[in-house]
Amino acid sequence: MENVSFDYFKQIELRVAEIKTCDDVQGADRLYRLTIDMGEERQIVAGIKGHYSREELVGKKIVVVANLEPRTIKGLTSHGMLLAASDAGKSSIVLITTDKEIPNGSTIS
Secondary structure, eight states, X not given: OOOOOHHHHHTOOEEEEEEEEEEEOTTOSSOXXXXXXXXXXXXXXXXXXXTOOHHHHTTOEEEEETTOOOEEETTEEEOSEEXXXXXXXXXXXXXOXXXXXXXXXXXXX
16 A cells, blocks of 8 residues: 555545435445435436445435546536545445434534
8 A cells, every 4th residue: 555645645535415305326336326315416426336225325424535527427516525435355245324413514533
């Protein structure tokens, strides 16, 4: 693993977001299209379908990289990335969430 400087790390904007909607992505076995509220509404595409049902995700408070350059995945533009932890074989994936209530859009430092 390569080290990054503290100044480089400070450029990454992590925020709390609430998942508002969750939809399947047509033609993709692992992807969901999520609408999130992080003080503003955004769409992100996430490969967590085999680990969470749509019902489990809606209303969940997660941590997202808010200033990630947009990326097109299966024809959908993803405006951010959710943070998750996985085991070495990626057979288990868990979302990084908040343990107490905090407003959408709160910054993580």
